[in-house]
């Protein structure tokens with residue numbers, strides 16, 4: 001345990017300080033030079049001290065798996081993906097399902113098809129999960145293995161949707177989630193080990209806590225992990241509607257500690273799709289012909305309202321996934337009707353009239369700034385003329401909304417510095433910023449990525465970093481060197 005940090009520089013140009021720590025809390029802040037060196041005392045040597053970072057929206061199990069999957073992030077065509085799969089097939093064990101992740105097909109010149117994957121990996125089932133995880137691209141063997149409706153239909157007459165999937169191999173929304181849930185079927189001890197590795201890596205980036213919105217019955221996973229020694233992060237886990245009854249029966253409610261460092265988070269409801277999959281529910285139609293021109297509202301207000309009311313009554317905080325402006329407007333209407341605040345996850349595309357409603361209704365905007373950088377071209381294509389109010393962090397803050405930042409890992413890396421850099425610069429590398437007027441300041445981005453302060457009585461969730469985040473450039477923010485991460489006074493990472 002650490003009892004003190006000496007000679008650390010607070011952000012904002014203040015004089016260096018010594019910090020004393022006891023029982024997981026900051027117990028004193030003194031001018032540098034007050035405290036003596038000794039056992040359990042860290043010499044910060046003038047590094048910057050700041051609160052530990054939170055990633056407010058992750059899917060930790062998926063991220064842990066994604067880190068080990070075939071990386072399709074950079075592929076710019078279906079053919080390029082097929083060639084990556086072909087190489088992987090050469091190394092894959094017989095019978096192994098080849099799993100890839102991170103593809104972004106919205107701007108590809110060619111169409112993904114099951115046949116393309118069949119040809120690339122004739123002896124293996126192939127499942128590729130899109131970067132936004134709302135779409136899965138399967139080979140014919142994988143369709144037969146993971147999609148019962150396909151297997152049944154291929155024996156008899158095929159439904160239209162099944163026939164379509166047989167050609168494209170593409171599944172969207174619930175059909176895609178049903179496949180990824182089966183991929184999660186690795187044994188618990190294996191997944192737990194991967195999650196532990198991913199969490200340690202996050203701690204090394206300065207993360208002290210995550211909101212885990214994994215689409216699983218998270219309570220048992222987390223109780224088991226803590227039992228097995230997991231202690232790298234604080235965790236708040238989401239509960240999905242299909243598990244709400246069970247959660248209420250067990251007396252779970254948001255804020256309840258279920259294991260050391262693990263507490264119940266919000267009810268999470270997904271009400272629309274995503275931008276890349278063109279299923280985000282919008283007020284204006286998508287520019288291209290589609291069976292669902294406005295996207296998909298997966299939970300209509302008549303269902304959302306009683307669901308949220310019931311969860312709120314049972315003591316749950318409310319987190320509603322809404323990406324399109326139609327879905328956001330609907331969600332805000334429902335928050336207004338039930339008279340409860342909560343969070344909207346993503347809040348990607350908003351009608352101008354809805355910006356002030358976040359503050360008025362007490363709804364937090366839980367946003368993922370790196371999506372703006374990743375999806376700027378897709379947004380220009382599918383939300384033409386509307387991108388000025390897409391990923392509109394500045395407009396939200398100016399309208400009084402409270403922002404919290406996250407990665408939505410595996411959609412973006414579980415690294416808050418990436419989110420902070422994207423929120424402040426709206427770009428990566430040399431490209432011009434995407435709607436620079438929507439950027440927020442480093443100070444605002446840090447406030448939206450932390451839950452505590454460097455102050456007496458606050459948890460000793462602290463970082464030492466090698467550069468000043470308030471003045472660092474975008475690239476320097478992205479790769480911010482974290483020298484030390486303390487979680488309740490205990491080091492979870494040290495490069496000192």
Ligand SMILES: [Zn+2]
Nearest residue numbers: 057059213408
């Ligand atoms: Zn998510």
